[in-house]
Amino acid sequence: MQLTDLNRHGEIGANSIFVEIGPFKILIDAGLHPKQMGYDALPDFEPIESVDLDLIILTHCHLDHLGSLPIVTAHNPQTPVITSAPNESLAPRMLRNSINVMKRQREEHGIGEYPLFTHRNVAQLSKQFSVQRFEKGEIYLKGKEQIEVILHPAGHVAGAAAVELIYKHRRIVFSGDVLFDAQRTLPGAHLPRGPVDTLVLETTRGAKNRESGRSRSSEVDRLIDQIGKVLERGGSCLIPVFALGRMQEVFKLIYEARNFGRLPESPIYAAGLGMDICNYFDQIRRRTRLIDFDLSMLKRMQVKPLEPQMRPGRDLTKKGIYVVSSGMMVAHTPSYHVAASLLPHPNNGICFVGYCDPDTAGGQLLAADGEDRFYFDVLDYSAPKRASIDRFDLSGHADRHELIEYAESVEPRSIVLTHGDNDARAWFETELAERMQQTAILNPEPLTTYEI
Ligand SMILES: [Zn+2]
Ligand SMILES: [Zn+2]
Structure with a gap:
C-alpha cells in the first residue's frame, strides 16, 4: 500500500x-x-x-x-x-x-x-x-x-x-x-x-492528559452545577457551542437536568446553523435510529430565538441560558455578540464546553486570565471582564x-x-x-x- x-x-x-x-x-x-x-x-x-x-x-x-x-x-x-x-x-x-x-x-x-x-x-x-x-x-x-x-x-x-x-x-x-x-x-x-x-x-x-479525577460525566455534572449557579444569582449563562453535535448534546443535558430537578426552569435562547442541524438530527433519528435526539424536546423547553437588539456592553434584557454557535466565539457569530453584551455584568457567566483555538476570541478570552478587560475587535469595544468564565472538557x-x-x-x-x-x-x-x-x-x- x-x-x-x-x-x-x-x-x-x-x-x-x-x-x-x-x-x-x-x-x-x-x-x-x-x-x-x-x-x-x-x-x-x-x-x-x-x-x-x-x-x-x-x-x-x-x-x-x-x-x-x-x-x-x-x-x-x-x-x-x-x-x-x-x-x-x-x-x-x-x-x-x-x-x-x-x-x-x-x-x-x-x-x-x-x-x-x-x-x-x-x-x-x-x-x-x-x-x-x-x-x-x-x-x-x-x-x-x-x-x-x-x-x-x-x-x-x-x-x-x-x-x-x-x-x-x-x-x-x-x-x-x-x-x-x-x-x-x-x-x-x-x-x-x-x-x-x-x-x-x-x-x-x-x-x-485529561486532568486527573475528571471524566466526561464528571465534567457534565460540573457544567450543570455552574449553569445553576449563574441562574441562581440572577444572571444569564452563555454556552458557546459547535453547530454540529455539541449544540444538540447541550440541549439534551439541560433537558435531562431539568427533569431531574437539577436546573430550574428558565428561558433558553438559541441561534445559528445548529438550530437547523437539530431538525436534521430529528429526521436522522427517525430514519436510522443511529442518534438519540428528539426535536419535541426543544418545544417542551420552549427554546426561543435571540433578541435582535443586542448592543455591546448593554446587558441582555432577557435572562436565561444562551446556547449559541460558534463554539470558539469566532467574530461575527451569535456567541461573539452575546458575549459582548454579557461580559461586563458580574451576575452573568460564560461556560466553554469544547476546544477553543488560541487565535479565536474564545481562545483569547480563556487565555487572558488575570486581565480585567477584553477587547472585541470587530465591535471595537473594550469590555470589563466581570462575568464568570469557566471551561468544561466535553471534547x-x-x-x-x-x-x-x-x-x-x-x-x-x-x-x-x-x-x-x-x-x-x-x-x-x-x-x-x-x-x-x-x-x-x-x-x-x-x-x-x-x-x-
Ligand atoms: Zn471531527
Ligand atoms: Zn477533525
Missing part, C-alpha cells in the same frame, strides 16, 4: 489521505483548514490531479474532513462517495453553509477565489453518495481485483465512521476522529478488533491513553499518525515506539508518498 497525506500544513489542518492499494486509488476525506484562507485552506490535491479515483470515503461532516469534497467530486464525477446514512443528509447542509460563509468572506477580506465551489457542485456530490450501514462490508471490484470497505461507528459526532479496508487479507483501519465515551445523543465508538496490518490513528489530544475526541490502549489491542504491524498538532503527534510517536517495539510508527511528512 502507498499512502500520501495531502494535508499540506500538517497538524490537524485540512484532512485528506490518498492511498493506493493494489489497483485501487482511494481518497479518505477532503477537508478545509479551519484557520487558513483561500486556496491555502485546501489540501494539496496536486498528487491526485491526473488520477481517476476509484473510491472516495467520507468519515464525517466536520469541515476539516468534508470542506473541500465538492472540488474532488467535480473532478471525479463518476466515483462513489462511500459514507454513513447520517452523513448523506448532513454533508450538503454543512457545505451550503460553508458556501455562504465563503461568500461573506469574499466581501470582507477580498478573497477573490471564494467561494471555492458552488451549490451546483454540492448537488453533484449528493448524487455520488453511496451509503453503507455500519459494520456491514461492501465489495468493490476493479477488473479481477476486489476490495472490501467496512464502516464502523466512531462516536465523535453523528454519522462519524472509522474505515476498514480489506485487500487480499490485509486489513487497514483508519480511526477517523473518534470518541469512545457515549454522548447523550450518540453511542461511543465501536472500532474493529485486531489483528490489523496498518492503523491510521488520530492524535488530537496527544499533547495533554469529542478520545483521551490519548484510550487511543494507545486501542492501538495496542489491535497489534498493528504499522501505525500512521494523523490529525494532531506537532506536540500531540510527538507524544504518540515516543509513547508508541516505547510500548510497541515490533510496530513501525510513521508520522508522515505532508505530500510524501510512503510504502507501507
Whole structure:
C-alpha cells in the first residue's frame, strides 16, 4: 500500500489521505483548514490531479474532513462517495453553509477565489453518495481485483465512521476522529478488533492528559452545577457551542437536568446553523435510529430565538441560558455578540464546553486570565471582564491513553499518525515506539508518498 497525506500544513489542518492499494486509488476525506484562507485552506490535491479515483470515503461532516469534497467530486464525477446514512443528509447542509460563509468572506477580506465551489457542485456530490450501514462490508471490484470497505461507528459526532479496508487479507483501519465515551445523543465508538496490518490513528489530544479525577460525566455534572449557579444569582449563562453535535448534546443535558430537578426552569435562547442541524438530527433519528435526539424536546423547553437588539456592553434584557454557535466565539457569530453584551455584568457567566483555538476570541478570552478587560475587535469595544468564565472538557475526541490502549489491542504491524498538532503527534510517536517495539510508527511528512 502507498499512502500520501495531502494535508499540506500538517497538524490537524485540512484532512485528506490518498492511498493506493493494489489497483485501487482511494481518497479518505477532503477537508478545509479551519484557520487558513483561500486556496491555502485546501489540501494539496496536486498528487491526485491526473488520477481517476476509484473510491472516495467520507468519515464525517466536520469541515476539516468534508470542506473541500465538492472540488474532488467535480473532478471525479463518476466515483462513489462511500459514507454513513447520517452523513448523506448532513454533508450538503454543512457545505451550503460553508458556501455562504465563503461568500461573506469574499466581501470582507477580498478573497477573490471564494467561494471555492458552488451549490451546483454540492448537488453533484449528493448524487455520488453511496451509503453503507455500519459494520456491514461492501465489495468493490476493479477488473479481477476486489476490495472490501467496512464502516464502523466512531462516536465523535453523528454519522462519524472509522474505515476498514480489506485487500487480499490485509486489513487497514483508519480511526477517523473518534470518541469512545457515549454522548447523550450518540453511542461511543465501536472500532474493529485486531489483528490489523496498518492503523491510521488520530492524535488530537496527544499533547495533554485529561486532568486527573475528571471524566466526561464528571465534567457534565460540573457544567450543570455552574449553569445553576449563574441562574441562581440572577444572571444569564452563555454556552458557546459547535453547530454540529455539541449544540444538540447541550440541549439534551439541560433537558435531562431539568427533569431531574437539577436546573430550574428558565428561558433558553438559541441561534445559528445548529438550530437547523437539530431538525436534521430529528429526521436522522427517525430514519436510522443511529442518534438519540428528539426535536419535541426543544418545544417542551420552549427554546426561543435571540433578541435582535443586542448592543455591546448593554446587558441582555432577557435572562436565561444562551446556547449559541460558534463554539470558539469566532467574530461575527451569535456567541461573539452575546458575549459582548454579557461580559461586563458580574451576575452573568460564560461556560466553554469544547476546544477553543488560541487565535479565536474564545481562545483569547480563556487565555487572558488575570486581565480585567477584553477587547472585541470587530465591535471595537473594550469590555470589563466581570462575568464568570469557566471551561468544561466535553471534547469529542478520545483521551490519548484510550487511543494507545486501542492501538495496542489491535497489534498493528504499522501505525500512521494523523490529525494532531506537532506536540500531540510527538507524544504518540515516543509513547508508541516505547510500548510497541515490533510496530513501525510513521508520522508522515505532508505530500510524501510512503510504502507501507
Ligand atoms: Zn471531527
Ligand atoms: Zn477533525
